[in-house]
Amino acid sequence: MVDIDKLLKDAENAFQLTIGGVRLPNGTHLTNVRIDTPEDERQFHALMAAAPPTSTSQGTKAVAVERRKEALLSALAATHLADLERAGRDKKTVLESRHSLMLLRGIVGDIPAADLTSDHCRQFFDEVAHWPRHATKRPEFANLAVREVLAKAKTMAELPPAVATLNKHHQRLSTFFNWLKKNKHLTENPLHGLVRQDKDDAEEETGRAFTQDELDAIFEPTAYVAWAAKYPHRFWVPILALYSGARVTELSQLYVADVEVINGIAGYHINRRFAGQKLKNKASRRFVPLAQPVLDAGFLRFVEEAKLAGEARLFPQLPNNDGGGFGKQMSKQFSAYLKKRAVTEAGLGMHAFRHTLATRLARAKVPLQTIGRITGHKGEQGTLGKFYIDEPTLAERLAALGQFVPGVPLMRYSP
Template sequence: MPKPLLLNRRSGLYVRFRVPTDLRDAVGSRFLVRPLRHPPGETARLAAAVLDVALSNAFRKIRTGGVMVDIKQLLKDAEDAFQLTIGGVRLPNGVELTNVLINTAEDERQFCDLMAAATPTSTSRGAKKAVAVERRKENFLGALSATHLADLERAGRDKKTVLESRHSLMLLRGIVGDIPAADLTSDHCRQFFDDVAYWPRHATKRPEFANLSVREVLAKAKTMAEPPPAAATLNKHHQRLSTFFNWLKKNKHLTENPLHGLVRQDKDDAEEETGRAFTQEELDAIFEPTAYVAWAAKYPHRFWVPILALYSGARVTELSQLYVADVEVINGIPGYHINRRFPGQKLKNKASRRFVPLAQPVLDAGFLRFAEEAKAAGQARLFPQLPNNDGGGFGKQMSKQFSAYLRKRGVTESGLGMHAFRHTLATRLARAKVPLQTIGKITGHKGEQGTLGKFYIDEPTLHERLDALALFEPGINLPWVTVLERL
């Protein structure tokens, strides 16, 4: 069982757990740190012990069954399950309550309101007898949100979809309160969107917002002039809430969807994927031979994923999840499938299914040799060192590692990362007068007429795509041979 270490920081009390050596690749870190929303003392130590037990069970599942566990969510659920119980209290009117469970700040507020409102005239026959009270929350947003999220998981929804829905529902409860679902109105929805427009980016990961409630985060963010969320982000909140409200309606907790009276944000004219291409100076910094060799020599995925991204425009998750069997030679043209054929693989949309020809520089670098060696070693995946412990995709660690490398190379613009390779390829091919439909077949963008909606290799256009990739000129010389000898 991992031993909890309590850390008393300026932002509050935290507990740290050391990840066992054999599980660090799967978990993706050496330590796990969680805030304890209690002052130092017995209650904090008990809360740490609850997290300790939950974490031990998660480690056991990973070891024995290879089960993918969302460690962060598991600790949060365990933290939420740690309930404060009031053994007994006498109200001003003489009524005695015992075993009162206070689960949330909203419970605490309602309990205080109950005590303030209690008067001697409100007692009923036998009210002075000791009674066991446990708040029934079945019809409140908190309990119904948990049931809805469990239904999404049961239906096989993508892990990322569930996590994003959990985030939107958490904000909803934090803004309008853990109220009965039947009390929801359009005004509550308007209040939600008025307030969520101030929600700071990555608030749950930033130390300045640690241990703050949703309301407190919003109040602080309003004084910090945080940039507003994009229209696409607000529309995603709208979509997730609407799905939840329709679920409430089907389960007879609501008669109408309160969002129906609201107008959605205007959609951006651009595709949902935002960002920009790398500049030539940034590409030179990224692939500077000495620096790239030092960084990439540790793991094969550090060498190959950025190169594949540069010469294909594929998304980081698409490349990180490749299996050895995805690499094939079709009609004499070597390439790799981006599909959902093997465990853990995912697609952004139907147009993402495609066969990507390998550009000549990638072949010259020895990618096929690397794939053959992985096959001979009995590997199923090309990059087995990249974990998918929370089910959110194999690209998460790759993206983090590459972003850290970018900062060391002086590329520090916020939001710039692996996805910029996608823009780089598409932009330079467009400048080379490659037809947009051909670019779309390479990158997996949606076709105008829906012709890319079905997965097919589309053999007649393979040479067209290969010829298009030959027109891509990144303007750099990559340190192929030096790195290959080390991998």
């Protein structure tokens, strides 16, 4: 026995409804009715309104009224992630999307996607603001469900996620919700009812520059050479980062063929020309001149050594096993080195070189547009996105790097 009014309400509020069989009061017998789209809902509503029930005592029955399992968040999230992989999206993008969707399901429950509302999204952001950093890797949260992790984290003195992290969750959920809408599981994106923090208030490039004392500790000759002796990338990547502000992944993925001399100026391409290379955005594509101290340290000699050894990549000992980029291991190794050098502030790592160069060049009155052309900062590129070598400003950029004074001596490379 079923309540036809309730059935109508269910049909109005949720798509992907399957009715195994129902006999209406006027004698009409319906079987295997599926409501997949808004148009299906309207037609079913009209049909039910044309045959109103008199009372449940007339024996109206419905069999197997249920929402299909494939309409639940868990199943649709799996399909969405498979679509991202099929479309060739970066493995890191897929991994991060899986994390956001896991949190969504853990916070609001494995509900039918059609039930999602703006209130569910508000609930998500209220709760995810308590999600502890690196929770999946921390033993105190091992084997706990999402809600259990959040409950425990609320009793601890945990730092809140960065604004950039929350905005990334917003972006990934919006991509998923738009996908649901295109596949007719939703009529509207429930995030549209929420106010997102202004991008101007959410600084993309988080962190700070190294202090002079920290630079002195990092490049102290005896300690640095001892740490770098195991792999060439340990010697060169921090030096290149110091004198270019390039991101760790941009440097770790360099190929021998990326190093060129253009108009008499030696430098290297940051681009997506070879296997495994990636760019953060269009503004990242650029040609970075090599500062004179880097040349004096023997960088071109190292490049020639790699070429003679038959290596395609400059730093072949850096792997990209999970598709997250060649810089992942470099970041870990450098972070471990920082701790040994008593540079222990949480979150401080390779990215601080980027801030160090930009900050000191700005203090030296180098124009922001020139700094942006060196570092690949978004919004400072002009035509650089299209003409990535930008030959007319190449000498200007090299001169700008000549004004960068890090205050630490560089050791000469030993093959």
